[in-house]
Amino acid sequence: MTPPLTIQSHSHPYTVEHFLTLxxxxxxxxxxxxxxxxxxxxxxxxxxxxxxxxxxxxxxQVAASEEQKxxxxxxxxxxELLRKGLKRDGLLVVVGGGVLQDIGCFIATVLFRGVxxxxxxxxxxxxxxxxxxxxSSINIGSYKNQIGTFxxxxxxxxxxxxxxxxxxxxxxxxxxxxxxxxxxxxEAGFRELLEDLRGFTGQPEILAKWVKRSMEVKKPYIETDxxxxxxxxxxxxxxxxxxxxxxxxxxxxxxxxxxxxxxxTATRLSARLGLVPTAHADELDMLLAPxxxxxGETLRRAPRDAIFAAIKHDKKNTGDVVNCILTHGFGRMExxxxxxxxxxxxxxxxxxxxxxxxxxxxPSLLTKVTIS
Amino acid sequence: MTPPLTIQSHSHPYTVEHFLTLxxxxxxxxxxxxxxxxxxxxxxxxxxxxxxxxxxxxxxQVAASEEQKxxxxxxxxxxELLRKGLKRDGLLVVVGGGVLQDIGCFIATVLFRGVxxxxxxxxxxxxxxxxxxxxSSINIGSYKNQIGTFxxxxxxxxxxxxxxxxxxxxxxxxxxxxxxxxxxxxEAGFRELLEDLRGFTGQPEILAKWVKRSMEVKKPYIETDxxxxxxxxxxxxxxxxxxxxxxxxxxxxxxxxxxxxxxxTATRLSARLGLVPTAHADELDMLLAPxxxxxGETLRRAPRDAIFAAIKHDKKNTGDVVNCILTHGFGRMExxxxxxxxxxxxxxxxxxxxxxxxxxxxPSLLTKVTIS
Numbered sequence: 001m002t003p004p005l006t007i008q009s010h011s012h013p014y015t016v017e018h019f020l021t022l023x024x025x026x027x028x029x030x031x032x033x034x035x036x037x038x039x040x041x042x043x044x045x046x047x048x049x050x051x052x053x054x055x056x057x058x059x060x061q062v063a064a065s066e067e068q069k070x071x072x073x074x075x076x077x078x079x080e081l082l083r084k085g086l087k088r089d090g091l092l093v094v095v096g097g098g099v100l101q102d103i104g105c106f107i108a109t110v111l112f113r114g115v116x117x118x119x120x121x122x123x124x125x126x127x128x129x130x131x132x133x134x135x136s137s138i139n140i141g142s143y144k145n146q147i148g149t150f151x152x153x154x155x156x157x158x159x160x161x162x163x164x165x166x167x168x169x170x171x172x173x174x175x176x177x178x179x180x181x182x183x184x185x186x187e188a189g190f191r192e193l194l195e196d197l198r199g200f201t202g203q204p205e206i207l208a209k210w211v212k213r214s215m216e217v218k219k220p221y222i223e224t225d226x227x228x229x230x231x232x233x234x235x236x237x238x239x240x241x242x243x244x245x246x247x248x249x250x251x252x253x254x255x256x257x258x259x260x261x262x263x264x265t266a267t268r269l270s271a272r273l274g275l276v277p278t279a280h281a282d283e284l285d286m287l288l289a290p291x292x293x294x295x296g297e298t299l300r301r302a303p304r305d306a307i308f309a310a311i312k313h314d315k316k317n318t319g320d321v322v323n324c325i326l327t328h329g330f331g332r333m334e335x336x337x338x339x340x341x342x343x344x345x346x347x348x349x350x351x352x353x354x355x356x357x358x359x360x361x362x363p364s365l366l367t368k369v370t371i372s
Numbered sequence: 373m374t375p376p377l378t379i380q381s382h383s384h385p386y387t388v389e390h391f392l393t394l395x396x397x398x399x400x401x402x403x404x405x406x407x408x409x410x411x412x413x414x415x416x417x418x419x420x421x422x423x424x425x426x427x428x429x430x431x432x433q434v435a436a437s438e439e440q441k442x443x444x445x446x447x448x449x450x451x452e453l454l455r456k457g458l459k460r461d462g463l464l465v466v467v468g469g470g471v472l473q474d475i476g477c478f479i480a481t482v483l484f485r486g487v488x489x490x491x492x493x494x495x496x497x498x499x500x501x502x503x504x505x506x507x508s509s510i511n512i513g514s515y516k517n518q519i520g521t522f523x524x525x526x527x528x529x530x531x532x533x534x535x536x537x538x539x540x541x542x543x544x545x546x547x548x549x550x551x552x553x554x555x556x557x558x559e560a561g562f563r564e565l566l567e568d569l570r571g572f573t574g575q576p577e578i579l580a581k582w583v584k585r586s587m588e589v590k591k592p593y594i595e596t597d598x599x600x601x602x603x604x605x606x607x608x609x610x611x612x613x614x615x616x617x618x619x620x621x622x623x624x625x626x627x628x629x630x631x632x633x634x635x636x637t638a639t640r641l642s643a644r645l646g647l648v649p650t651a652h653a654d655e656l657d658m659l660l661a662p663x664x665x666x667x668g669e670t671l672r673r674a675p676r677d678a679i680f681a682a683i684k685h686d687k688k689n690t691g692d693v694v695n696c697i698l699t700h701g702f703g704r705m706e707x708x709x710x711x712x713x714x715x716x717x718x719x720x721x722x723x724x725x726x727x728x729x730x731x732x733x734x735p736s737l738l739t740k741v742t743i744s
Binding site: 010071072074075078079082106109110111112113114135138140141143146147148149150227 | 382443444446447450451454478481482483484485486507510512513515518519520521522599
């Protein structure tokens with residue numbers, strides 16, 4: 001069994017622990033009588049044995065939707081937990097993907113000014129990426145992710161086995177962040193990942209391996225710069241564009257896949273600025289096409305002005321200059337301010353109209369990835 | 373002029389700075405064009421010159437009520453600040469007393485996962501006590517103060533002059549915490565304070581002196597134990613009972629005055645447990661009667677069972693044993709677990725029915741304190 005990984009944090013150190021089965025993970029939670037549960041509705045439906053650990057009288061079920069992740073929707077969840085009897089010496093166990101993690105982390109941060117919480121991530125995105133790093137993000141009104149906190153769980157319980165019940169698009173979305181992390185770490189890891197993914201149909205041992213490798217890559221970034229003021233920014237590689245692509249398609253592109261498309265855009269922009277050879281951008285276009293298809297087409301249909309408006313309105317940007325994570329090649333990312341009109345707009349257009357389109361049309365990539 | 377005081381915090385060090393006038397304080401805020409304002413409605417009415425610094429298009433006015441301090445009431449304030457244009461590189465200036473501080477601190481903690489904020493406390497309670505220590509407390513549903521954060525302002529701007537416009541009961545309430553802090557620090561400070569308060573009619577120089585002295589007493593507690601897990605608990609001297617007295621009288625007793633009544637109860641309980649001579653409790657009853665009158669009477673009229681129910685339901689207690697800050701004498705407080713039925717109930721009854729009543733009936737204390 002994989003040994004636990006310890007993560008340092010301003011708040012408290014915490015462990016990422018690996019389990020073979022859901023029951024084994026849940027049995028490790030203690031004290032069980034003071035544990036209250038915040039559980040993804042869909043997951044609870046798939047795993048009825050959960051009720052042995054999470055009794056109705058101490059469990060709140062939540063639908064994992066973007067709307068649910070709103071400040072305005074939080075009060076009933078707080079109140080249900082309080083009414084059910086959660087006290088400051090209690091424990092909040094959060095079972096679900098990114099939305100549940102955001103809600104659970106926010107609640108755990110501010111309830112009693114901080115209550116112990118443990119996280120059972122159930123999606124690949126949550127297992128391979130968001131479960132470490134302390135952040136919560138909450139929407140308010142029409143403002144996305146403008147409210148949040150830094151407060152890691154006290155334990156993360158990883159069960160790669162539960163990924164088997166995820167829809168294929170959820171797996172593909174999670175692979176987006178897995179790919180991003182390997183691009184950050186260097187060429188060898190990235191090529192090994194692509195090799196493992198050749199013929200990938202959802203094998204749990206492949207997922208387990210790359211969940212573990214992803215944690216290892218992310219760990220130093222969040223330990224060195226938990227509050228995201230410096231080197232942790234590099235984890236946003238692909239995200240300035242990715243977020244805009246999600247928003248301009250009304251979330252018609254899953255997050256991790258939007259990140260892949262964003263990475264290709266950032267690489268194309270880096271080539272335009274002379275940071276990296278154009279051949280590097282061309283190669284990534286070809287290598288990653290199987291992992292975003294058919295969402296390049298979704299992106300081509302999105303109104304281009306909505307994309308640029310979203311980039312301009314990103315909370316990190318101010319007007320005509322945009323903060324981007326660019327690349328000098330595998331494992332060599334850098335944050336730069338890029339001129340919107342002169343460089344960013346032409347690079348986005350070139351990426352969407354030429355790079356993506358040519359790669360997707362390539363006969364050598366016709367084999368569609370099928371994840372069972 | 374009093375030199376600034378620097379306070380250490382897990383989040384960031386911050387300064388408490390003294391100003392002679394409101395205008396001088398507000399003029400020190402920078403960058404002024406990125407400052408957004410959260411201002412107590414009543415205070416804004418009293419100081420129309422505020423608008424020169426806090427223009428309507430960047431200001432949100434809030435009524436300082438216990439209801440306003442609710443999680444359910446926060447969303448419109450967040451949204452108004454966002455709509456008015458507060459960005460992550462902006463600054464939130466909070467002008468008001470405890471309620472404004474709670475709301476402002478909570479918002480500043482979670483907006484953009486933490487935005488810079490500065491505090492202009494306008495009540496004696498806020499100037500002498502709550503403005504340092506990092507805490508926010510927010511109600512939800514019928515649950516009081518169950519939600520909150522630790523996030524100090526980046527600067528505290530103290531203007532003793534603004535206390536002149538406070539209602540007399542607000543001053544008396546603030547004096548409750550001032551008295552508590554001096555009891556914590558030892559006999560000399562406490563007696564000097566009472567001496568200064570003899571014939572006190574609201575003189576600003578007396579208030580300024582004891583605001584400063586209060587900060588000095590509180591500083592080491594919050595620097596050593598910001599998260600309130602150990603020695604900072606002692607600042608709750610009088611609060612277990614004080615909170616219950618507020619609640620059982622439906623907030624008919626101002627906070628600081630309830631704290632004085634709570635201190636007298638905790639001292640009576642300490643005497644019952646043999647920690648301190650009964651004469652010490654008797655003396656405090658006599659010395660403090662002018663500073664809580666006529667609210668001893670309000671307390672005597674409160675249903676006794678409501679008081680005990682409130683003590684039991686305090687978030688820090690669990691059932692038949694109650695955590696109390698007790699005293700071994702001036703400057704020697706200690707946290708102990710006390711048996712509800714055997715010791716706490718008789719001590720509360722004895723304090724309310726005998727100690728308070730006898731002191732208030734004493735002819736030597738007939739002079740009523742009048743604060744102009």
